[in-house]
Amino acid sequence: MSVPVPSPSAVTAVPAARNAEALAHFAARLAFETDVSDVAADLAAGVTDIVVVDSRSREGWEQGHVLGAVHLPTALIAERARSVVPSGVTVVTYxxxxxxxxxxRAALELAGLGYPVKEMLGGFEYWAREGFPVETVAGVSRRSVDALTAPVSGIACAC
Incomplete structure (x- = not known):
C-alpha cells in the first residue's frame, strides 16, 4: 500500500525569502509607496511636509482629483515642478x-529632480472607492465606500 504524496504547493513551490531578504524588501517597498488611507489621514491632519501630485491629463484632473492635490502632468514635471512643488517636502504621486x-513615471521624473517621492498605491480609483473627498469644478463630494476596499462603517481598517 503506497502513501499518497501531497501535491506541491503553488505558494511554496518557490520558497519564501530568508528573513533578512524579506526585511530589506518590505522596508524598501514602504520607502517607495504609501496608501490612500495614510495620505488622507495626513491631508486631514494638515501635515505640511507632503505635496500630493496628480500626474494625469487635464481631462482626468477635471473629472475629479484628490482634494488638496496639485495638478502636474508627467510631461510637464521637468518644466514646472520647481514652481509647483516646494523644496523640503516629500512628494506623493498618483x-x-x-x-x-x-x-x-511621475515619481521617476521627480526623483530625478532631487525630490523625495512616494507613489500612492491604488491611485485616484482607490481614493474615490474608499470614500475620500473628490474635488471637481462643481465642488467637493464623497462617494460611498466600496465594501471591497475599506470598512463601510468609516472606521479605518487599522492595517
Missing part, C-alpha cells in the same frame, strides 16, 4: 489606479 503606471 495616477488613475493600480492598472496605470503614470504615478511611477
Amino acid at each position: 495616477c488613475w489606479g493600480p492598472g496605470c503606471n503614470g504615478a511611477t
Whole structure:
C-alpha cells in the first residue's frame, strides 16, 4: 500500500525569502509607496511636509482629483515642478489606479529632480472607492465606500 504524496504547493513551490531578504524588501517597498488611507489621514491632519501630485491629463484632473492635490502632468514635471512643488517636502504621486503606471513615471521624473517621492498605491480609483473627498469644478463630494476596499462603517481598517 503506497502513501499518497501531497501535491506541491503553488505558494511554496518557490520558497519564501530568508528573513533578512524579506526585511530589506518590505522596508524598501514602504520607502517607495504609501496608501490612500495614510495620505488622507495626513491631508486631514494638515501635515505640511507632503505635496500630493496628480500626474494625469487635464481631462482626468477635471473629472475629479484628490482634494488638496496639485495638478502636474508627467510631461510637464521637468518644466514646472520647481514652481509647483516646494523644496523640503516629500512628494506623493498618483495616477488613475493600480492598472496605470503614470504615478511611477511621475515619481521617476521627480526623483530625478532631487525630490523625495512616494507613489500612492491604488491611485485616484482607490481614493474615490474608499470614500475620500473628490474635488471637481462643481465642488467637493464623497462617494460611498466600496465594501471591497475599506470598512463601510468609516472606521479605518487599522492595517
